[in-house]
Amino acid sequence: MKAFPLALRHGALSGSLASILSAAALAACGKRETGSMFAAVNAISHWLWGDRAALRDEPSFRHTALGYAIHHASGMFWGVLFERYVSRILDRKKVAPTLAAAAGATAVACFVDYQLTPHRLQPGYEMRLSRPALLLVYGAFGAGLAAGAWWLRRR
Template sequence: MDDWKAAIGKGMVPGALASVASAAVLALCSRKESGHVFAGTNAISHWLWGDKALRKNAPTWKYTLVGYGIHHASSLMWASLFEQAAATVLARKSVGTTLTASAAATAVACFVDYQLTPRRLRPGFEERVSRGSLALVYTAFGLGLAAGALINHRKDRA
Protein backbone atom coordinates (compact mmCIF):
# COMPACT_ATOMS: atom_id res chain seq x y z
CA MET A 1 0.00 0.00 0.00
CA ASP A 2 1.85 3.05 -1.25
CA ASP A 3 -0.91 5.51 -0.55
CA TRP A 4 -0.52 7.02 2.93
CA LYS A 5 -4.04 8.45 2.85
CA ALA A 6 -5.37 4.91 2.39
CA ALA A 7 -3.05 3.59 5.12
CA ILE A 8 -4.29 6.22 7.55
CA GLY A 9 -7.88 5.32 6.66
CA LYS A 10 -7.14 1.61 7.09
CA GLY A 11 -5.51 2.38 10.44
CA MET A 12 -8.73 3.71 11.96
CA VAL A 13 -10.37 0.36 12.84
CA PRO A 14 -7.22 -1.43 14.05
CA GLY A 15 -6.12 1.70 15.92
CA ALA A 16 -9.46 2.13 17.65
CA LEU A 17 -9.63 -1.55 18.64
CA ALA A 18 -6.01 -1.52 19.85
CA SER A 19 -6.67 1.65 21.82
CA VAL A 20 -9.82 0.41 23.52
CA ALA A 21 -8.44 -3.07 24.24
CA SER A 22 -5.17 -1.80 25.70
CA ALA A 23 -6.90 0.95 27.70
CA ALA A 24 -9.30 -1.61 29.17
CA VAL A 25 -6.43 -3.87 30.22
CA LEU A 26 -4.54 -0.85 31.57
CA ALA A 27 -7.59 0.10 33.66
CA LEU A 28 -7.85 -3.43 35.09
CA CYS A 29 -4.13 -3.58 35.85
CA SER A 30 -4.18 -0.08 37.35
CA ARG A 31 -7.08 -1.07 39.61
CA LYS A 32 -5.32 -4.23 40.72
CA GLU A 33 -1.92 -2.65 41.34
CA SER A 34 -2.66 0.90 42.47
CA GLY A 35 -6.26 0.57 43.61
CA HIS A 36 -7.34 3.19 41.07
CA VAL A 37 -8.87 2.39 37.67
CA PHE A 38 -7.83 5.68 36.05
CA ALA A 39 -4.26 5.90 37.41
CA GLY A 40 -2.62 4.48 34.28
CA THR A 41 -4.66 6.55 31.85
CA ASN A 42 -4.08 9.71 33.89
CA ALA A 43 -0.33 9.05 33.81
CA ILE A 44 -0.30 9.28 30.01
CA SER A 45 -1.21 12.96 30.29
CA HIS A 46 2.24 13.66 31.76
CA TRP A 47 3.08 14.70 28.19
CA LEU A 48 1.19 17.92 28.91
CA TRP A 49 0.94 18.19 32.69
CA GLY A 50 4.33 16.85 33.79
CA ASP A 51 5.03 14.45 36.64
CA LYS A 52 1.97 15.65 38.58
CA ALA A 53 -0.12 13.51 36.19
CA LEU A 54 1.77 10.41 37.31
CA ARG A 55 0.21 10.76 40.78
CA LYS A 56 -3.41 11.44 39.79
CA ASN A 57 -5.87 8.69 40.63
CA ALA A 58 -9.39 10.06 40.16
CA PRO A 59 -11.05 10.53 36.77
CA THR A 60 -10.82 14.12 35.57
CA TRP A 61 -11.28 15.94 32.30
CA LYS A 62 -7.77 17.35 32.59
CA TYR A 63 -5.89 14.10 33.18
CA THR A 64 -8.11 11.21 32.11
CA LEU A 65 -9.57 12.67 28.92
CA VAL A 66 -6.22 14.08 27.80
CA GLY A 67 -4.45 10.83 28.70
CA TYR A 68 -6.90 8.73 26.75
CA GLY A 69 -6.80 11.19 23.83
CA ILE A 70 -3.01 10.87 23.62
CA HIS A 71 -3.26 7.08 23.91
CA HIS A 72 -5.91 6.88 21.21
CA ALA A 73 -4.02 9.16 18.81
CA SER A 74 -0.84 7.13 19.35
CA SER A 75 -2.75 3.93 18.68
CA LEU A 76 -4.11 5.35 15.42
CA MET A 77 -0.59 6.36 14.38
CA TRP A 78 0.86 2.92 15.11
CA ALA A 79 -2.04 1.21 13.34
CA SER A 80 -1.55 3.35 10.24
CA LEU A 81 2.17 2.52 10.19
CA PHE A 82 1.25 -1.15 10.67
CA GLU A 83 -1.22 -1.10 7.76
CA GLN A 84 1.37 0.60 5.54
CA ALA A 85 4.31 -1.62 6.48
CA ALA A 86 2.44 -4.93 6.53
CA ALA A 87 0.01 -4.35 3.65
CA THR A 88 1.25 -7.31 1.60
CA VAL A 89 1.09 -9.70 4.55
CA LEU A 90 -2.31 -8.44 5.68
CA ALA A 91 -3.71 -8.85 2.16
CA ARG A 92 -3.29 -12.62 2.59
CA LYS A 93 -6.21 -12.52 5.06
CA SER A 94 -4.59 -15.22 7.19
CA VAL A 95 -5.24 -15.13 10.92
CA GLY A 96 -1.80 -16.56 11.67
CA THR A 97 0.15 -14.14 9.51
CA THR A 98 -1.95 -11.21 10.73
CA LEU A 99 -1.28 -12.15 14.37
CA THR A 100 2.44 -12.52 13.62
CA ALA A 101 2.56 -9.14 11.86
CA SER A 102 0.64 -7.44 14.67
CA ALA A 103 2.95 -9.02 17.27
CA ALA A 104 5.97 -7.67 15.37
CA ALA A 105 4.40 -4.21 15.07
CA THR A 106 3.57 -4.22 18.79
CA ALA A 107 7.14 -5.22 19.67
CA VAL A 108 8.44 -2.34 17.55
CA ALA A 109 6.00 0.07 19.24
CA CYS A 110 7.11 -1.09 22.69
CA PHE A 111 10.79 -0.82 21.74
CA VAL A 112 10.31 2.69 20.37
CA ASP A 113 8.21 3.71 23.41
CA TYR A 114 10.80 2.60 25.96
CA GLN A 115 14.18 2.55 24.23
CA LEU A 116 14.11 5.36 21.67
CA THR A 117 11.66 7.84 23.15
CA PRO A 118 12.77 10.46 25.70
CA ARG A 119 11.29 9.87 29.17
CA ARG A 120 9.06 12.94 28.84
CA LEU A 121 7.26 11.38 25.84
CA ARG A 122 7.02 7.80 27.07
CA PRO A 123 3.54 6.45 27.71
CA GLY A 124 3.74 7.18 31.45
CA PHE A 125 1.60 4.29 32.63
CA GLU A 126 4.79 2.31 33.28
CA GLU A 127 5.02 4.47 36.42
CA ARG A 128 1.72 3.05 37.72
CA VAL A 129 1.78 -0.64 36.72
CA SER A 130 4.30 -3.49 36.80
CA ARG A 131 6.32 -4.82 33.88
CA GLY A 132 4.01 -7.83 33.76
CA SER A 133 1.05 -5.52 33.39
CA LEU A 134 2.88 -3.61 30.66
CA ALA A 135 3.22 -6.90 28.80
CA LEU A 136 -0.53 -7.47 29.15
CA VAL A 137 -1.32 -3.94 27.93
CA TYR A 138 0.89 -4.36 24.86
CA THR A 139 -0.54 -7.83 24.21
CA ALA A 140 -4.05 -6.36 24.21
CA PHE A 141 -2.80 -3.63 21.87
CA GLY A 142 -1.45 -6.25 19.46
CA LEU A 143 -4.65 -8.28 19.54
CA GLY A 144 -6.63 -5.11 18.80
CA LEU A 145 -4.38 -4.36 15.83
CA ALA A 146 -4.85 -7.89 14.53
CA ALA A 147 -8.62 -7.87 14.99
CA GLY A 148 -8.93 -4.55 13.20
CA ALA A 149 -6.70 -5.66 10.34
CA LEU A 150 -8.73 -8.84 9.91
CA ILE A 151 -11.92 -6.77 9.79
CA ASN A 152 -10.36 -4.38 7.27
CA HIS A 153 -9.07 -7.06 4.97
CA ARG A 154 -12.16 -9.22 5.25
CA LYS A 155 -14.05 -6.26 3.78
CA ASP A 156 -11.54 -6.25 0.90
CA ARG A 157 -13.12 -9.52 -0.33
CA ALA A 158 -16.47 -7.87 -0.97
Protein backbone atom coordinates (compact mmCIF):
# COMPACT_ATOMS: atom_id res chain seq x y z
CA MET A 1 0.00 0.00 0.00
CA LYS A 2 1.40 3.40 -0.96
CA ALA A 3 2.08 6.01 1.67
CA PHE A 4 -0.60 8.68 1.60
CA PRO A 5 1.61 11.55 0.28
CA LEU A 6 2.76 9.37 -2.63
CA ALA A 7 -0.82 8.24 -3.26
CA LEU A 8 -1.87 11.91 -3.40
CA ARG A 9 0.74 12.71 -6.06
CA HIS A 10 0.05 9.60 -8.10
CA GLY A 11 -3.70 9.91 -7.62
CA ALA A 12 -3.59 13.48 -8.91
CA LEU A 13 -2.21 12.19 -12.20
CA SER A 14 -4.45 9.11 -12.52
CA GLY A 15 -7.50 11.05 -11.37
CA SER A 16 -6.79 13.95 -13.69
CA LEU A 17 -6.45 11.64 -16.69
CA ALA A 18 -9.67 9.88 -15.68
CA SER A 19 -11.41 13.24 -15.38
CA ILE A 20 -10.16 14.55 -18.72
CA LEU A 21 -10.99 11.39 -20.67
CA SER A 22 -14.42 11.01 -19.10
CA ALA A 23 -15.18 14.72 -19.65
CA ALA A 24 -14.30 14.26 -23.32
CA ALA A 25 -16.73 11.32 -23.40
CA LEU A 26 -19.36 13.47 -21.66
CA ALA A 27 -18.91 16.18 -24.29
CA ALA A 28 -19.07 13.73 -27.21
CA CYS A 29 -22.07 11.84 -25.86
CA GLY A 30 -23.79 15.08 -24.88
CA LYS A 31 -23.33 16.46 -28.38
CA ARG A 32 -24.69 13.27 -29.93
CA GLU A 33 -27.65 12.82 -27.58
CA THR A 34 -28.67 16.38 -26.68
CA GLY A 35 -27.10 18.52 -29.40
CA SER A 36 -24.90 20.27 -26.83
CA MET A 37 -21.40 19.27 -25.85
CA PHE A 38 -21.90 21.18 -22.57
CA ALA A 39 -25.21 19.65 -21.42
CA ALA A 40 -23.81 16.64 -19.54
CA VAL A 41 -21.08 18.63 -17.80
CA ASN A 42 -23.57 21.38 -16.93
CA ALA A 43 -25.78 18.77 -15.26
CA ILE A 44 -23.04 18.03 -12.71
CA SER A 45 -23.58 21.51 -11.25
CA HIS A 46 -26.95 20.31 -9.94
CA TRP A 47 -24.99 19.76 -6.70
CA LEU A 48 -25.40 23.51 -6.10
CA TRP A 49 -28.14 24.69 -8.45
CA GLY A 50 -30.62 21.80 -8.27
CA ASP A 51 -31.96 19.67 -11.09
CA ARG A 52 -32.68 22.72 -13.26
CA ALA A 53 -28.94 22.78 -13.99
CA ALA A 54 -29.43 19.62 -16.05
CA LEU A 55 -31.59 21.60 -18.48
CA ARG A 56 -28.79 24.02 -19.40
CA ASP A 57 -27.25 23.46 -22.84
CA GLU A 58 -25.09 26.55 -23.32
CA PRO A 59 -21.66 26.99 -21.73
CA SER A 60 -21.43 29.19 -18.65
CA PHE A 61 -19.13 29.66 -15.71
CA ARG A 62 -21.98 28.93 -13.32
CA HIS A 63 -22.77 25.53 -14.83
CA THR A 64 -19.96 24.36 -17.12
CA ALA A 65 -16.92 25.51 -15.16
CA LEU A 66 -18.43 24.49 -11.83
CA GLY A 67 -19.63 21.17 -13.26
CA TYR A 68 -16.17 20.37 -14.58
CA ALA A 69 -14.52 21.45 -11.31
CA ILE A 70 -16.77 19.07 -9.37
CA HIS A 71 -16.11 16.32 -11.93
CA HIS A 72 -12.36 16.85 -11.76
CA ALA A 73 -12.30 16.88 -7.95
CA SER A 74 -14.28 13.64 -7.96
CA GLY A 75 -11.84 12.11 -10.45
CA MET A 76 -8.91 13.05 -8.25
CA PHE A 77 -10.66 11.62 -5.18
CA TRP A 78 -11.13 8.27 -6.94
CA GLY A 79 -7.61 8.47 -8.35
CA VAL A 80 -6.11 8.82 -4.87
CA LEU A 81 -8.16 5.90 -3.55
CA PHE A 82 -7.19 3.85 -6.58
CA GLU A 83 -3.48 4.58 -6.17
CA ARG A 84 -3.58 4.05 -2.41
CA TYR A 85 -5.31 0.70 -2.30
CA VAL A 86 -4.22 -1.12 -5.45
CA SER A 87 -0.52 -0.29 -5.43
CA ARG A 88 0.50 -3.90 -4.73
CA ILE A 89 -1.18 -5.02 -7.95
CA LEU A 90 0.15 -2.08 -9.95
CA ASP A 91 3.77 -2.61 -8.94
CA ARG A 92 3.97 -5.43 -11.45
CA LYS A 93 5.06 -4.60 -14.99
CA LYS A 94 1.94 -6.09 -16.58
CA VAL A 95 -0.91 -4.24 -18.25
CA ALA A 96 -3.69 -6.74 -17.44
CA PRO A 97 -3.61 -6.24 -13.64
CA THR A 98 -3.66 -2.47 -14.16
CA LEU A 99 -6.69 -2.68 -16.44
CA ALA A 100 -8.47 -5.05 -14.07
CA ALA A 101 -7.78 -2.82 -11.06
CA ALA A 102 -8.97 0.27 -12.97
CA ALA A 103 -12.13 -1.55 -14.09
CA GLY A 104 -12.80 -2.62 -10.51
CA ALA A 105 -12.23 0.87 -9.14
CA THR A 106 -14.52 2.31 -11.81
CA ALA A 107 -17.24 -0.22 -10.97
CA VAL A 108 -16.97 0.73 -7.29
CA ALA A 109 -17.16 4.44 -8.20
CA CYS A 110 -20.27 3.84 -10.31
CA PHE A 111 -21.90 1.79 -7.53
CA VAL A 112 -21.16 4.50 -4.98
CA ASP A 113 -22.36 7.23 -7.36
CA TYR A 114 -25.76 5.65 -8.00
CA GLN A 115 -26.49 3.33 -5.08
CA LEU A 116 -24.97 4.94 -1.99
CA THR A 117 -25.06 8.64 -2.80
CA PRO A 118 -28.12 10.87 -2.30
CA HIS A 119 -29.66 12.21 -5.52
CA ARG A 120 -28.33 15.74 -4.98
CA LEU A 121 -24.72 14.45 -4.91
CA GLN A 122 -25.00 11.99 -7.79
CA PRO A 123 -23.07 12.95 -10.93
CA GLY A 124 -26.09 14.47 -12.69
CA TYR A 125 -25.15 13.57 -16.24
CA GLU A 126 -27.45 10.55 -16.02
CA MET A 127 -30.28 13.10 -16.36
CA ARG A 128 -29.06 13.94 -19.87
CA LEU A 129 -27.41 10.77 -21.18
CA SER A 130 -28.56 7.25 -22.03
CA ARG A 131 -27.24 4.20 -20.21
CA PRO A 132 -25.00 3.21 -23.14
CA ALA A 133 -23.49 6.71 -23.01
CA LEU A 134 -22.93 6.35 -19.26
CA LEU A 135 -21.12 3.08 -19.93
CA LEU A 136 -18.84 4.91 -22.36
CA VAL A 137 -18.22 7.71 -19.84
CA TYR A 138 -17.33 5.30 -17.06
CA GLY A 139 -15.20 3.28 -19.49
CA ALA A 140 -13.26 6.44 -20.35
CA PHE A 141 -12.87 7.11 -16.63
CA GLY A 142 -11.41 3.66 -16.08
CA ALA A 143 -9.11 4.06 -19.08
CA GLY A 144 -7.80 7.28 -17.54
CA LEU A 145 -7.09 5.59 -14.21
CA ALA A 146 -5.29 2.74 -15.99
CA ALA A 147 -3.31 5.08 -18.25
CA GLY A 148 -2.11 7.15 -15.30
CA ALA A 149 -1.11 4.11 -13.27
CA TRP A 150 0.63 2.50 -16.21
CA TRP A 151 2.54 5.69 -17.05
CA LEU A 152 3.66 6.07 -13.42
CA ARG A 153 4.91 2.48 -13.38
CA ARG A 154 6.86 2.98 -16.61
CA ARG A 155 8.70 6.08 -15.35
